[in-house]
Amino acid sequence: MINRKTLLELGWILPSIAIPVGMLVAVIVSAFGMNIGVPSQAGTIQPAAIDTTPPFDQPGVLRQVGPNQYEVALIGQVWSFNPRELRVPAGAEVHFVATSRDVIHGLHIEGTNVNVMLIPGRITRQRAVFREPGQYRFVCHEYCGIGHHTMYGTVIVEER
């Protein structure tokens, strides 16, 4: 028996199901079809061992890991990033490998998907492609103590 009330309810409920399902499909397509991922398991590391464990023994040094692919280590510590400045070639795929020396920090590089947490004891990996040459600011966005707001750096993307 379909009366007016039932029709009204259906008219609301069906889109209410369809919209989230549509969004979920979009997320799945972008995650697997376009390979836009979030950080996943990437290993553990003791903060005390950071300075002697590659790649963290050479933070900020670009290492080529494939055709037009680079890897670079970054360390968060109170209240600065090591390095504060990073140079990468335009158009390359850059894999950031990061961790924290003390408390939880954040790392957000403007204009990229590198918006991640740096947790002491864990390694964070995320990749980014900087298409346009220029300067990209990155900031710590997790409270890490009284100097938190001074913790930032710059990625300099160079024409090649």
Add this chain to the structure above:
Amino acid sequence: MATARVEVNPSLRTVHRLTGAFIGVALVALAIANVPGILQGYDRAGVDLYPYARPVIQSYYQGLTIHGVMNVLVWTIFFLSGFFLFVTVYALDRPLASTRLGWVAFWIMLAGLILALVAMLTDAASVLYTFYPPLKASPLFYIGLTLIVVGTWFVGANIWMTWRRWRRDHPGQHTPLAVFGTLATFALWTIASVGLAIEMLVLVIPWSLGLTTDIDPLLARTLFWFTGHPIVYFWLLPAYVSWYTMVPRLAGGRLFSEPMARVAFLLFVLYSIPVGLHHQFSDPGLGGGIKLVHTFMTFAVFFPSLLTYFNISASIETGARWRGGTGWISWVRHVPWGNPALTGQIMGMFLFVPGGIGGLTNASYNVNQAVHNTTWVVGHFHLTVGGAVTLTFMATTYWLIPYLTGRALWGRRLAVAQPILFFVGMTIWSETMHRLGLAYMPRRTYITQAPYVPEEWRDPMILLGIGATGMIIGGLLYFFIIIMTLVVSREPAQVEVPLPRPGVESKHEHVPALLDRWRPWLIGSLVLIAIAYGPVFYQLLTHVSTVPGQSGLW
């Protein structure tokens, strides 16, 4: 059965002092919380007021800790405890199973609050309300917050026992919707709070006392968010109970569909817990696949809010039509806007719409990376807990405080303007916070002292100042009205508890048996938790990584 409840059973009055005590503490907490709120509001507008606050507030982050803890852990939880105890008593028309247990809960929670407040005010716990280890605060802070949680278990137990007795005396009757929603809230909260309890009792408190030296920050964080998402339903569902049971009557109508309301509450029991990883999409050490599962579950828990939106709108419309409203949209004029207890709640509902939609964005797995830890998120939860929940609770006090004290609300017109002003301020402020978030402005940051603020943030920051001013005046007006009511008002209050009267605002709708049973839904909830969190905790416990605590960083 009576058709109208005119005379109130005098034995119900024993709950008045208890509810009054909880709500009194809640209001004091709200006032304390928003002193730093004002400072933060202007800091985001580029005006640094902290140098003037120094004798009391040492730093931006001490203030932010007080703002977060006192707003979302104290104002909300104390208010809802008092509110739910009151609703249970009045909807079941019988006194609490144990008024003494109610007071025990109150004193435990108050003791916890005082401990935490001492730690925060002495700058010994400036770790924000999420207190992520390895930042290490004074043990008083953690013990205090834990006591508040323990107190809520006693509140829940009391309500449960009261309901059991009612059931024994009324075999075969459906639980009234208000109590049904209350029980659903405490059911999900009791399960959900286990995460926080383990984090505190097993990891954080022993560590802060020096009994252990190292801690696994990711494990602690994951336990925190196990509780940290469902806690938002602990704040929100009391507002839903009010929207479902009291708003229809305040609007002069009745609830559109009671079975649909029960479905909504049960879906919260089912889906509100296995979603916590949507706060941890950007964390290392957790699998990408399981994060996607939590996205899926979060989308599912959005559904009952959509049901609510429809049901409540239809109920308000019913009321307006009964009052003579006609047409597609012009019935809106027949909503009794002059009643502040209603207008405040409707303003809250308006804020909840963009709040809920933004929440879906946050929960969208990789899309989250566009907004995570930016001011977008702060804009989002000020719409939900800071807007919808807070305005609903405030509006509730517009009938509840007169009811409890016998004094008529002072300044009714002002009380209608108050939520509207807050709503307008919040709309401007929150929209701008969202926009600045998309321009990468970080949250939890002393912006006036940050060396990296780009020019493009400057103009929107002026709007933040304007919006915050509206919120602040709306907030001050609220306290002014309440204080005048308590101190100046001499007129006797003529208010009733706006619970639906059987047969008038509540239809005798058929309620399917499955919607009046708990066990299948609780089992379903546990199964979903096992699916969503089993792999997470297995992975964490097989890859423990502990680090030393850090104190003295603020």
